[in-house]
Every structure is written in C-alpha cells, then in structure tokens.
Amino acid sequence: MINVLTHTDAIPEITPTEHSMALADGTEIFYRAWIPREPTRKALVIFHRGHEHSGRLEDVVRDLHLREVAVFAWDARGHGHSGGPRGYAPSFGRITKDADEFIRCVSETYGIRLEDIVVLGHSVGAITVAAWVHDYAPAVRAMVLVTPALRVRLYAPFARTALRIARLLFPRRPMFVSSYVKGRLLTHDDGQARLYDEDQLISRRIAVNVLLGLHDTATRLMADAGAIRTPALVLAGGSDWVVDLAAEREFFDRLGTNVKRMRVFDGMRHDILHEKGRRAVLNDIRVFVCGAFARDEIPRDADDEAHTRAEYERMRAPLPRFSLRRIRFAAQRAFLKTYGRLSYGIRLGWREGFDSGGSLDYVYENRASGALGLGRIIDRFYLNNVAWAGIRQRKANIEKLLGEAVEKVLEAGGTARILDVATGQGRYVLETLASLGDQHATALLRDYSAANIEAGRALAATLGLKGVVFEQADAFDEASYKSLEPRPNIAIVSGLFELFADNAPVRRCLDGISDAIEEGGYLIYTGQPWHPRIEMIARVLTNRDRQPWVMRRRTQRELDQLVREAGFEKIRTEVGGRGIFTVSIAKRRRDGG
Numbered sequence: 215m216i217n218v219l220t221h222t223d224a225i226p227e228i229t230p231t232e233h234s235m236a237l238a239d240g241t242e243i244f245y246r247a248w249i250p251r252e253p254t255r256k257a258l259v260i261f262h263r264g265h266e267h268s269g270r271l272e273d274v275v276r277d278l279h280l281r282e283v284a285v286f287a288w289d290a291r292g293h294g295h296s297g298g299p300r301g302y303a304p305s306f307g308r309i310t311k312d313a314d315e316f317i318r319c320v321s322e323t324y325g326i327r328l329e330d331i332v333v334l335g336h337s338v339g340a341i342t343v344a345a346w347v348h349d350y351a352p353a354v355r356a357m358v359l360v361t362p363a364l365r366v367r368l369y370a371p372f373a374r375t376a377l378r379i380a381r382l383l384f385p386r387r388p389m390f391v392s393s394y395v396k397g398r399l400l401t402h403d404d405g406q407a408r409l410y411d412e413d414q415l416i417s418r419r420i421a422v423n424v425l426l427g428l429h430d431t432a433t434r435l436m437a438d439a440g441a442i443r444t445p446a447l448v449l450a451g452g453s454d455w456v457v458d459l460a461a462e463r464e465f466f467d468r469l470g471t472n473v474k475r476m477r478v479f480d481g482m483r484h485d486i487l488h489e490k491g492r493r494a495v496l497n498d499i500r501v502f503v504c505g506a507f508a509r510d511e512i513p514r515d516a517d518d519e520a521h522t523r524a525e526y527e528r529m530r531a532p533l534p535r536f537s538l539r540r541i542r543f544a545a546q547r548a549f550l551k552t553y554g555r556l557s558y559g560i561r562l563g564w565r566e567g568f569d570s571g572g573s574l575d576y577v578y579e580n581r582a583s584g585a586l587g588l589g590r591i592i593d594r595f596y597l598n599n600v601a602w603a604g605i606r607q608r609k610a611n612i613e614k615l616l617g618e619a620v621e622k623v624l625e626a627g628g629t630a631r632i633l634d635v636a637t638g639q640g641r642y643v644l645e646t647l648a649s650l651g652d653q654h655a656t657a658l659l660r661d662y663s664a665a666n667i668e669a670g671r672a673l674a675a676t677l678g679l680k681g682v683v684f685e686q687a688d689a690f691d692e693a694s695y696k697s698l699e700p701r702p703n704i705a706i707v708s709g710l711f712e713l714f715a716d717n718a719p720v721r722r723c724l725d726g727i728s729d730a731i732e733e734g735g736y737l738i739y740t741g742q743p744w745h746p747r748i749e750m751i752a753r754v755l756t757n758r759d760r761q762p763w764v765m766r767r768r769t770q771r772e773l774d775q776l777v778r779e780a781g782f783e784k785i786r787t788e789v790g791g792r793g794i795f796t797v798s799i800a801k802r803r804r805d806g807g
Contacts, residue, residue: 228281230272235319237291237312244268244295245316248275248285249324256507257326259317260287261339263485264363265301265393267294267415274487277496280503286320290339294415301390301419306427307789310345317352318786332503334358336487337457338428345431347444349743349789349796351770356445356473356506358499361484364432364465365458366425369394374429377422389422399455400485403492410485434793436465438744440521441769445473447502449495451482470521475502519717519772526715526766529752543753550754556589559596567758568751569713571638571666577602578609578641600792601747607790608740611797612708613646615788619704619736619799620646620655630655633702633730635689635723636710637661640670640682643706648677656681658702662688663758690719695726703735708797712742712765713757717776724780733804737782741773741796770796 230246237243246268258280260271268287275285291298291312303309321328331354335343340362347357368374380389397407410416435442446469450462459478466476477498482489489495533540554560559576566572582594596602620630630653634643637659647655659682661667667684674682687694689710705727711720727737745751748765757763768776773796774784782800789796 228275230275232295235316237315241291241312242297243288243291243312243316245286245288246272247324250282250284252282254282254284255326255330256282257284257286257320257324257331258503259320259331259333260285261313261333261335261342262287262290262293263336264338264420265293265395265417266413269294269415270410270413271487274496277493278500278503280500283503283507284324284326288316290342292421293417299388301417301424302388302421303424305791306341306345306424306431307791307793309342309424310349310431311789313342313346314350314352314786317346317354328353329355330507332356332358332506334360334499334503335362336360337363337484341428341432341435344435344442345793348435348438348442349770349793350787351774354444355509356447356502358447358449358502360449360495360499361451361454361457361486362432362448362462362465363428363457364436365461366428367456367458374426377426381422381426390419391422391425392419395456395484399483401483401489402481403488403490406485406488410488430792432461434744434746436461436468439465439468440470441743441771442469443471443771445471445506446475447498448474448476449486449498450476450478451484451486451489452478452480453482454484456484519768522767522769522772523715525748526764529749529764530762533753540753543750546750547754553588554592554596556585557593557596558583558585558589559593563755567760568755568763569709570758571661571663571669574605574709575639575641575669577605580606601745601751601794604790604792604794608708608795608797609642611788611790611795612642612706612738612740613649615738615797615799616643616646616704616706617650619738620650620653622736623703624654628703630704631700631702632657632659632704632706633698633727634659634706634708635687635727636707637666637670637684638709639666639673640684641673642708644670644674644677644679644682647679647682657683658698659684660687660689662686690722690726692722692726692729695730698730701730701732701735703732704738705731705735706738708738708740711739711768711773715766720776721779724776724782728780728782728802731802733802735802737777737800737802739773739777739798739800741770741798742767742794743770743773743796744793746792746794770798774798 228248230248233245233247235243262268262271267289271287289296292300292302333343333354340359343357344359397410400410401407448466450459479486479495486495550560562576563573580597582590582597584590584593623630638661640659643657643659659670664686667686670684752762752764755763777800782802784798784800787796787798
C-alpha cells in the first residue's frame with residue numbers, strides 16, 4: 215500500500231515526492247521518488263550508504279541529470295524516516311529481502327518492468343544490491359556499485375572475533391556498535407563533511423548481527439561473484455579509509471558478466487558521491503546508466519552452466535594423494551564413520567544416504583538422538599549444521615508459498631490439486647494441508663522410492679488426511695505426466711535438480727510438469743545457488759546410491775531460465791539463511807510458450 219506523505223523542497227526540473235510502503239512483516243519503509251514530467255518506462259533505484267538515508271542523495275539525483283529516468287531511493291529499515299529500531303535489522307538477509315520487496319513495489323506501483331530498472335548501491339547499499347542480484351536473480355538491466363563494503367576496516371584488533379564471541383554468549387540480546395566514521399574520513403569536501411556530522415537523521419550505531427552478516431554476505435559474494443551476470447559498474451576511492459580497495463578489485467575481477475567496468479578515483483575517500491571532484495564520478499554513473507538503457511535488450515551470456523559446471527567437475531576429480539585437503543577430508547570421513555555413528559542422524563545417513571527421504575525427514579523433525587550421552591551431543595551438532603538449518607528453512611518457505619498458492623486457487627473459486635513430483639516422504643505438503651484444515655485441496659505425491667511412499671502414507675494417516683494419494687513414479691519420465699487427470703493446478707519440485715549435473719533431465723521434468731499443469735497454474739521449485747560446504751559433502755558423504763554425494767549447484771538465474779523455457783513466469787523468490795537454498799513460485803503462461 216502506497217501513501218503520499220509530503221513534498222520536499224523543489225529541485226530544478228524535478229520535484230521529489232515522499233512516500234511509504236509496508237513490508238511483509240509490517241515495517242513501514244519511507245522513500246523518495248523523482249518522477250519526470252513526461253511518462254517514462256525507465257527507472258534508477260538507489261540504496262544509500264550504511265547509517266544514512268535517502269535525503270542524503272537529493273543532490274546526487276539532481277546532479278546526475280537523468281531527466282528521462284524515474285529515480286527512487288529508500289530509507290532502509292531502522293534508518294531515516296523508516297520504521298524499526300535505529301540501526302537494527304533481524305539479519306542482513308532480511309535487508310536484502312526488504313530490497314526485493316521495495317523494488318517489486320516500485321515496479322508494480324509505477325508500471326516499470328524489472329528489465330527497465332538499473333539499481334545503484336553505495337557502500338553497504340552496494341552489498342545489498344549485489345546480494346539481491348546474486349540471490350534473487352532479477353532481470354534488471356544493470357547495477358552500479360559505489361565503494362562496495364566488501365571488507366569494512368574495523369581497525370580494532372580481533373574486532374570481528376570478539377563480536378562473534380559476544381553473539382555466542384548472548385545470542386538473544388540485541389547488541390550494537392557505534393560508528394567511528396566522521397565526515398572528514400568520508401570526504402575532502404569540508405562542507406559535505408560538516409553536513410554529514412550535523413545530520414540528525416543519520417544513525418550512528420549498527421547492530422552487531424547486521425555488521426557480521428554484512429561481512430559474511432560479502433565473503434560469499436566474493437567467492438561466488440562468477441555467478442553474477444548482470445552488467446556492472448564498480449566505482450572505488452583510491453584513499454578509502456572505510457573499506458578495502460583490494461577486496462573491491464578481487465570482486466570485480468571475479469564478476470561473471472561480460473559487460474563490466476571498474477574505475478578507481480585516485481585520492482578520493484569513501485563517499486565519492488560527495489567528494490571534491492565528484493562531477494567525474496557522477497558523469498561515469500550517468501554514462502553507464504544511459505548506455506544500459508540505450509541497449510535494445512539485456513545482454514545474455516550463452517552458457518549459464520559454465521560457472522557451477524566447472525565446480526562440479528573439480529569435485530568429481532580426485533585430489534592429489536598427499537594434499538592437505540585430501541588428508542583433512544579423510545579425517546572428517548573417518549570421524550563420521552566411527553564416533554559419528556553414535557549419532558542416529560549420521561548413522562541413518564550412512565545407511566540410507568545423506569540425501570535420502572529418510573535423512574531429510576529426520577532433519578525436519580530436528581530431535582537429537584544417539585547412543586550414550588556423546589551420541590546425542592554429536593547428533594545435536596549434526597542437526598545444527600548450517601546446511602541442515604537451511605533445509606529446515608527451505609521447508610518453511612515451501613510451506614509458505616504452497617499455502618499462498620492454495621489460497622489463490624481457492625479465491626478464484628477452484629479446487630487446489632497439488633502434484634509433487636519427487637516428494638520424499640511428503641512432510642512439507644502433508645503438514646501444510648493439515649494446517650489448512652478442511653479446505654478444498656487434494657494432493658498426488660510421487661517418488662521413485664517405494665520406502666518413501668510407504669512412510670509418506672503412514673504420515674498422512676497419522677495426520678488424518680484424506681484426498682492424498684501416493685504413487686511410485688520417475689520425475690524425469692515425461693510420458694508419466696500425460697495421464698494425470700484431473701490436471702493439477704499446483705506443482706512442486708524440491709531438492710531434485712542439484713542431484714543431476716546435466717540440464718537435459720531437468721528440462722524433461724519441467725516440460726512434463728508444464729504439459730500436465732493447467733494454464734495459470736503454479737509451480738513451486740527449489741534451488742541451491744550457493745553452499746559453503748559443498749566440497750566437504752562431495753568428498754566425505756555418500757548419497758542414496760552409495761556414491762559420493764556430488765551436487766551441481768545452479769545459479770538462481772540458470773534455474774529461472776530453465777523454468778521460463780518450460781512456459782512459466784517467476785513471481786518471486788524466498789531465500790533461506792546464508793543464501794544456501796531458495797524457493798520460488800512461478801505461474802504457467804496462458805499461451806504455454
């Protein structure tokens with residue numbers, strides 16, 4: 215919901231208006247909009263530096279002289295006029311999700327396609343932009359990253375380590391640190407430095423969880439920058455006291471897009487948007503933005519598989535016999551094969567495969583069990599592993615999007631008919647149906663494993679569900695979808711595609727679903743665009759076929775493209791903790807093409 219609040223002082227040619235929108239969690243976000251007098255389909259969305267607010271960007275927008283481009287700039291939650299405790303967010307991932315909601319609100323409210331939007335982020339805002347582009351894979355035209363805060367200089371020895379220890383000791387207590395940054399560290403322009411120091415809307419503190427989340431997100435982005443294919447301009451200051459220039463160069467070198475440019479402004483400090491000589495900075499931005507809009511279409515790389523396919527092939531190849539990594543992985547495997555078996559979850563993984571339906575169902579239940587007291591302790595560490603925590607968040611996101619899809623079907627006057635093509639034991643579908651109560655919904659839950667089918671039937675009976683049918687089937691058999699009657703209007707494919715290196719079976723599965731599902735029906739699909747321990751899993755653990763559990767990550771962009779080729783348009787994506795797992799919902803196009 216959009217509410218026009220007030221008008222600010224006029225800027226030559228374009229007067230900004232002030233608005234608000236409500237995020238999904240109820241937080242109100244304030245933003246400014248510079249709308250040209252003549253109708254436009256082009257937009258620039260700006261995300262401010264940490265601690266700051268959109269009011270600090272009014273002179274930047276004015277001096278960019280983008281007369282035919284609508285410009286929008288928010289106050290992040292906890293900043294400026296937006297709601298929330300000052301300097302706080304539940305996590306850095308929540309800030310990235312806020313950005314997704316904000317840009318989609320701008321797109322829908324002002325009738326501007328994502329394909330006609332350029333995003334610009336400054337410092338912390340640049341990490342928000344880069345994380346959003348990496349995790350959500352929006353089809354935006356380009357991005358501009360101004361002095362991205364990939365490595366913030368904290369100066370105090372072991373500062374991050376001390377903050378992490380404090381978080382471990384007091385996990386539920388909100389903790390904050392105050393910024394050491396003064397205006398003179400940001401710019402050589404004395405007038406701009408004074409404006410910064412005197413600005414009462416600037417939040418001088420930042421939550422510890424946000425600061426650490428920023429660092430962890432930046433680390434992930436640097437490691438996986440090759441997955442980012444959005445055209446990019448990176449601008450940095452040669453005398454930046456706040457962030458590390460070497461990290462900015464490393465990130466730029468690794469960027470996967472073929473359309474990228476980096477410029478370092480010698481002698482400039484962190485706030486290059488308000489530095490002496492900033493006209494050159496703004497000119498670079500203006501030229502890049504205008505060039506992005508001048509292109510007929512967004513550049514598309516021919517092979518989206520290359521980045522993660524190369525990683526997959528590396529993990530399949532054996533390590534050198536006496537390498538330290540081989541020795542480390544061998545030690546981990548030896549521990550899990552011996553003492554690890556005291557844990558019920560690890561013992562189950564060795565018996566049925568760590569990717570099996572039984573293992574996943576055990577992870578979902580999240581109740582530690584094991585032999586002796588040591589076994590229970592090991593099992594708790596096992597279940598608290600970042601990957602398994604991500605799996606549980608993936609389950610919650612599937613249930614969330616499935617519930618929304620069922621509601622949409624019911625609101626349209628239909629009956630929800632759910633198809634899950636590789637359900638495992640179907641817990642996320644069954645628990646969702648149980649939570650909906652006496653709704654008009656049925657489910658056909660398929661899996662290749664007879665054991666999973668029997669376990670799923672037992673769970674459905676325990677929950678007292680009717681209208682649920684389990685059957686054994688191959689998700690990659692296109693012919694098996696043709697006999698479905700009545701046709702489903704909601705389909706789910708979860709945790710399946712990363713098990714296969716090639717896209718041919720993925721396309722067969724998606725094409726089968728597309729043929730079976732009603733026009734206007736919904737597809738819920740999961741992805742694994744990032745995993746910090748993917749090599750450990752490949753070198754140490756085994757899958758349901760007793761083979762090394764080597765997974766092929768697919769970037770969110772690659773997944774979305776495969777789904778689009780099958781006749782679906784993505785509506786939105788939910789991202790789990792640390793960006794490991796995503797859950798997306800798409801709608802089948804009416805034309806089917």
